[in-house]
Every structure is written in structure tokens, then in C-alpha cells.
Amino acid sequence: MKSVRLIICGFGRVGRAFAELVCRKCEKLARDYDLRLCVTAVVDVGGAAVCTAGLDVPGLLAHVRGGGAVEGFGPFGRPGLASREVLSAGIGDVLVETTPTNIVDGEPGLTHLRTALSHGLSVATASKGPLVLRFRELQALARAHGARLMLSAATAAALPTLDVGLTCLAGAEVLKAEGILNGTTNYILTRMDLDGATYAQALAEAQHLGIAEPDPSLDVEGRDTANKVLLIANCVFGASLTLADISVRGIAEVTPADLAAARAQGKTVKLIGRIERAEGGVVASVAPEAIPLDHPLGGVRGTEKALTYLTDTMGAVTISGGKSNPVGAAAALLKDLINLSR
């Protein structure tokens, strides 16, 4: 059986969901994939818990759920031990990065990824910041050190945007991609379309239901969609885009009248992330668009996400669905680890 040693950085909702999943799927991993995942360290803001023989993950989860800090986990707790030291100690094969996304400077994830990759550790990450800011640098670092960089969890979680583009469509030329990549904005537009709500009403309802954040700007301004568009363009289209290359318009100015006008033409308004090959390279944008109801993306409702790839030899292939909660992100991390080990 292949044994892979994991270092988990970040132990918030996604990190904990991932740790739970590793425990819950232990038998399945052995039976179906001949794989054993061994968590040798967990690093959080105040320090780390380390056991080179493999941490007692259920014990650590219980300790943390009871209000304890990672670095206070009995004899394994190492208050103040920094991620940089853990990642360069030769005690892990893969970094599982789950610190919160930071689009300003990518930290602390960016330092984690640089440290891990430059020590030859592969990475599975749920954190968009470092990827959005430094994808090409990180990819080159991985190649130079014989490591791999897996980012399913950062790119629509359980909706397999990258796997489909890179594996299922291998050999085809991907000409275009268009997607509904943000569940919050799709929920708001669906409510406006089906129930005639105003933008403000639909947003308030989404916030009330916990679908939208108290500060919804990342979603409604289209920036979350732009982050995913950037990663898909750079991974699947081989582009080298930065956020400044993507024209972004959000949904705040969409009115019930826009939706009614679209519907009168058999269309509906969706926030579309779009990537196309053009002369001189790859062009990407995010904007509300009226699309036909019988378009593959026209029936994608509520918090559902979807992506259509147009190819030369395989026609159009659309994927939709996939949980994007912490369990979905954790499942995407686990999926990447399994495929990494094959």
C-alpha cells in the first residue's frame, strides 16, 4: 500500500472537514485506491501539532471542537512552531493548504506553497489567493522540484472544472469556456427571474439564508467568478492572465426589467465567466449576459454552478452541480490527493 504523509496548513472549516474526511474514508482509500493518508502535522495560527508517526486525527478534532488550540494538543502540540519550519522538516510528502483566501498578497498561503514546492512537496490547495496572484511562478516552482500543484478545491470545489478540461478533454482543442461559477450571484438572479424580486430583495434574502456573506462584494461584483476564470484560463487554456487582464462587471445593476426583457425573448440573465481564444492570446471576461433558456447554462438555477467547454473534436461538454460547502471543498482536496498518487 502506498502511504502519503500530509501536512495540513489551516484548520478552519475546510481544514477540519478535510481531516474528518480522511478519517471517514480510511477504509475506502485502502480498498479502492491502495492508499494510506497519514497526517504528520497540522499547522494553525498559534503553532502546530506534529507526530511523524501520524497524528491521532480524531483526537485532534475532538480537542479542537472542545475549544482547544492545535498547538495545545497534548504532547504533540508545538506552540509557536511556524509553518515554514514544519514544511521544511522532511516530515511530509504533500501540503494540504486550507488557509483563508487572501487576494491582496496571498499570505499566508503563498509562503506555504513556495516553501512546500521548493522542498519537493506536492500541493493540494483550496486557497485561491496564491494561485490567482502567482500561478505561473508556482507552476514553474513545482516543475523545477518534481512536485505537483493540484487546485481543484480552489476552482469551484466539487464541480470538476479543471479535471474535465485537462483529463476528460485531453487531446481536444478547447476553443471556448463559459460558465456560471458563483452560486451566490446565481441564486440572486434566479430569485429575480422566477419571483420578480429586486436585486436588493434577493440579496437580503440570500444573506438571511447564509448564502451571501454579510459583505457580499466579492461575489456580487464578479470578483470571485473572475478568480475562477483566471485559474481555468491559465490551467486549461495555457494562458498567463492576471486579474488586470479580465474585464469584470457584477450583477448589482441588473434590474427586474432586464430579466423581464430577456424572458420575453426566451432568455434569462446569468453572470457568465467567459474565456475565448482570440488573435494574440486568450481573452477572459465576467459580465451579466442574457442567454437562451435552452442553452446548457440557461436551466442552471439557484446556487448551482456549471461550465461549458467548446472543443474542436468533442463538441460542447457541460458540467453542472457539485457541492461547494466545506465538505465539497474537502472532497475536492481528497480527489486531488488520490489522483496525485495514481
Next chain:
Amino acid sequence: MKSVRLIICGFGRVGRAFAELVCRKCEKLARDYDLRLCVTAVVDVGGAAVCTAGLDVPGLLAHVRGGGAVEGFGPFGRPGLASREVLSAGIGDVLVETTPTNIVDGEPGLTHLRTALSHGLSVATASKGPLVLRFRELQALARAHGARLMLSAATAAALPTLDVGLTCLAGAEVLKAEGILNGTTNYILTRMDLDGATYAQALAEAQHLGIAEPDPSLDVEGRDTANKVLLIANCVFGASLTLADISVRGIAEVTPADLAAARAQGKTVKLIGRIERAEGGVVASVAPEAIPLDHPLGGVRGTEKALTYLTDTMGAVTISGGKSNPVGAAAALLKDLINLSR
């Protein structure tokens, strides 16, 4: 660069489309995948063309398009040379199997697959017959000889049913799959639903357009769907089903009144292939079902196909689209070869 020697068995529409694709994608394969595909033999009914240094594939295609037989291809033609001899001669790494599907005894594909796998050649196949009849035997043969058996092209061609189940959902428990897996029957049902045609009218139109075969029984009786259901159940669910285990009902008895009644309830009738885990194993069936219009499969129209997987940790993931013409099948073969070489 990695070089892979291919033996193509069958040189009809799919075999030729594949050979064309290998030529057309030569540069892309080298650039994007560091891969060179070298066709060392093509075998057809009357014999073979063989060149251990690599056949002139554009020349062979021109020869065949001009009415020539494979075995009459200049100094490389070998009239009467049998596939068994070619496959056991040590001149290939992978068999690309494209002979016509034969569900009665699986031949000649079954013998090709057995010969190739038992000599350690991996297989990429577009032919359902051998797989439907002998999947477990062939899978065991592959494992015993360190070879791999790739069957994307036999399982809905460019719609990535198996890749998604095995790669994109790795680590998740696939609880259920339901799909529209046959384009002809979906075309007929769509015409009946949207235009009020009778079954006989819609079938006649599909035949006129070349969508349905002159003998449409394989499609309309649900047997083509059952073949795909069987392969998905055995590959993705780890089942060991035979066709006798699948209850199959086709669409011949669906009436305009059934569709009208469904529509009155916000539903539409689709031919659904269904796979579920149940006590005592995996249960599969094919039957027309009324499904809600807002179900992920409810908006799949015309010759389009789609499949929804329900999982424990990733939610529901649906794929739709994908060409199923010879180019789509050839692209699926090429995709499998690329993923095999990674």
C-alpha cells in the same frame, strides 16, 4: 519524448477518423503531452498493413479513400495476415480496437482484446461487444499482464461518463447514476414532446435525417442504453452485472398522451438508464420515466446525452453534451491514449 506504438484493428469510419486525428494532432501531442503516437500496423478484414518503423498514415488513408484495401498498401500490405499474428508480434504497445460492435459473441473484437491483453498490450476500444459480454474477464486479464483497458469511446464517446466517475469523483461514494445515454431515442422523445408528433412520425423523421438506423431496434428498445449502463455500473460502481441483470423497456409504447400528461405536471418523458446501490449489490434498469423539467436531465433535448452522478461528499454532478459521431469516438480514443501515457 515518449513514443507509443499503436496497432489499429478495424479501419471503418471510427478507425479512419482516429487515424486522421493522430496525423492532425501530431504537433499538439508533442507540444502539450510530450507524446508521439506511431502506427505500426492497421488490420482490416482482408489482412494488414505493417511497418515497424511507423506506417505512412496519410498515405494509407489516401490509398483506402481511393478504394484500395488495407492489405494492398504497396510494400507494406500483407494480404491474409491475421490480427492474432500482428498482435502477438511484439510490434505494438497499445491496441486501438474499432471493429463493429457485436453483442452476440463479441467477435472479432473479443479475440483482439484477449490476444492484446495477454501479450501485455494495453487497449483503447470503441467496441462495446467484448466489454458488455466479458468485462470482468478482460479486466482481470489486463491486471494479470500489467496492461490497461480504456473504454471511454465505447461508453458514450466524447461524453466523459467513465472519466468523471473514476477520476473527477475519486474518493466520493457514487450512490446513484441516472442518464440519457442514447441520442436517437432522446431525439424522438423531444420531437414528441415539443411538437406533438407520434412515436411513428418522430421515428420516421429521425430515420430520414440519418439520426436513427433503418433498423432502429438497438436504440428504441433501450438495448444500446443498457449496454452503456452495464459498462458504467461495472466500471464506476464496481458491479459485475451482465445484460440479463438489467431490466430494459424501450420507448415504442410512449404516446403523445403520456407526454401531455407529464407536461401537465411540469415533467417530460425521457429514456433513463439508472444505476443504484441497493441491499445485495448494484441494481440497474432502463425505462421511459417522467422527470421534472427542472431536473438536470429535464432540459436535455434532441440528440444530446447526459449523465448525473449522485455522491456522498460532492453532491450531484451532471455532465452533458459531447459528440458521438466517428470524430467524437476517435477523440475519445485519443483522450484515453493520452491519459494512458501520463
